[in-house]
Amino acid sequence: MSSLKLPLALTQGDPAGIGPDIALAAWAKRAELDVPPFLFIGDPEVLTSRANILGMPVSVVTCEAEEAFSAFSSALPVLAVPVGFDVQAGQPHVGAAHSTVKAIEIAVSLTMENKTAAVVTNPIAKSVLYEAGFGFPGHTEFLADLALKHTGQPARPxxxxxxxxxxxxxxxxxxxxxxxxxxxxxxxxxxxxxxxxxxxxxxxxxxxxxxxxxxxxxxxxxxxxxxxxxxxxxxxxxxxxxxxxxxxxxxxxxxxxxxxxxxxxxxxxxxxxxxxxxxxxKALGFDDSVNVTLGLPFIRTSPDHGTAFGIAGQGIANPSSLIASLTMAAQIAERQAS
Structure with a gap:
């Protein structure tokens, strides 16, 4: 049983990918697998739409970080970052890039402000972000830049x-x-x-x-x-x-x-x-390995797979790596707090 006092900040990733699918599945397995409480940062309409497509009876509630911990047992708490249009599962669109990036920025800010315990990131599509003008090679370099902005100290991720x-x-x-x-x-x-x-x-x-x-x-x-x-x-x-x-x-x-x-x-x-x-x-642990970024002033984990647009919205995305990421982030946070 997790002893966390704060929720984890879970970003939506690319909303057309499997990020919403596995977030919904992780929340649905919260009791069965003792999934630590998390705050989904992204578009609540995407989650609701994807839950309907997948036939998952998930209650979604929009809230602030301070309310997420208590809400988690009965509803999936979401800090709303609207995409601005109807997202179609499996169909990435450059127009969603802003909300994808904004969700990462908010997750880091909340964690640096001790409102969330760690950052857990869902997969992004770098090609989509590049088309929108994203100026970093990937997630890790962007997180290092955010760390620098928050602390004034360069990070070596x-x-x-x-x-x-x-x-x-x-x-x-x-x-x-x-x-x-x-x-x-x-x-x-x-x-x-x-x-x-x-x-x-x-x-x-x-x-x-x-x-x-x-x-x-x-x-x-x-x-x-x-x-x-x-x-x-x-x-x-x-x-x-x-x-x-x-x-x-x-x-x-x-x-x-x-x-x-x-x-x-x-x-x-x-x-x-x-x-x-x-x-x-990946040969030894494809479904349950975690991408952990060391060298940052905050905890960051991520599933060790991509956006998997080809299976988004089909009900076959495996949430194991995300659940392992959430669990590992919580364990690190608990260890550092003790």
Whole structure:
């Protein structure tokens, strides 16, 4: 049973995607799965319409953050951010971009003002936001900018995918594979690992987190025989981290890092590029992994999947990753409050 005193702030994501579907399903399973109370930030008309399409008897109530906690047991509380037109499930429209962005801004503001306990974001469609003039590569960079505006201090966000069997952190994220080697530096690896180690302590309660650092090349470079990055960049970075008291070891051959016995030897796998980490993470926990942003002055989690326009409004979207995201956000908030 959650001991939260504040609701979580759940953004609508792209309203034409499955965000409304899984939010409705999560609320419907609140008692069965002990889903922590949340405030949906988005268009209540979208939720009501989607509930009717899905045949879900959900009561939606518009309210402020202060009223959401008590309302949650009997109705799905919504802080209204109107889209301005009738949203069709599965049909994204650039006109909805403003409310999508506004919902994220409000969620961060409420959490920074201690009116909500954490930010949980539903999936966005970056192409739709770009068409509307969105000036950030994605969610994470936008959240870092909002953190800067609220605190005056720059944030260095780090993406971690956390599932029941594996946690992974990619050092480089959304860049072409051909650019990864030139983007890797000792400082980038060290800064990433320091943020990971710090947040695993403060947010996940680990006294001495163990960081397994993957190599870039096959067989971690074979001491320079198959590329120099492992020997000249990754290994010196792990040595500097160990001198700083962080239990980071590697570079390790990535093809032997993710089997059952190997995973018992570390708490998080730090990988050199996106797919090196996310392929095993999704293979081992596709439906219940959580995207956690480390390095921010507030808690942020998100389902580890996209908008899934192709199944929106069809009643087949799986809410497991969203429920895991809400649960993890609540657990972190409870730990930090204790």
């Amino acid at each position: 780090v993406m971690m995918i956390a599932g029941p069997k594996l946690r992974v952190v990619p050092v480089t994220i959304h860049i072409p594979l051909k650019d990864v080697a030139s983007a890797l530096t000792q400082d980038l690896i060290i800064d990433t690992c320091r943020i990971v180690a710090n947040d695993l302590k403060s947010k996940f309660g680990m006294d001495a987190p163990r960081l397994a650092v993957a190599g870039l090349n096959p067989h971690a470079g074979e001491d320079g025989a198959i590329g120099l990055e492992d020997r000249d960049i990754i290994h010196p970075a792990t040595m500097r981290l160990r001198k700083d008291g962080i239990d980071a070891f590697g570079p390790l051959p990535a093809d032997t890092m993710f089997h059952d016995a190997a995973r018992k030897r570390y708490d998080v796998a730090v990988c050199m590029y996106h797919d090196q980490g996310l392929i095993p993470a």
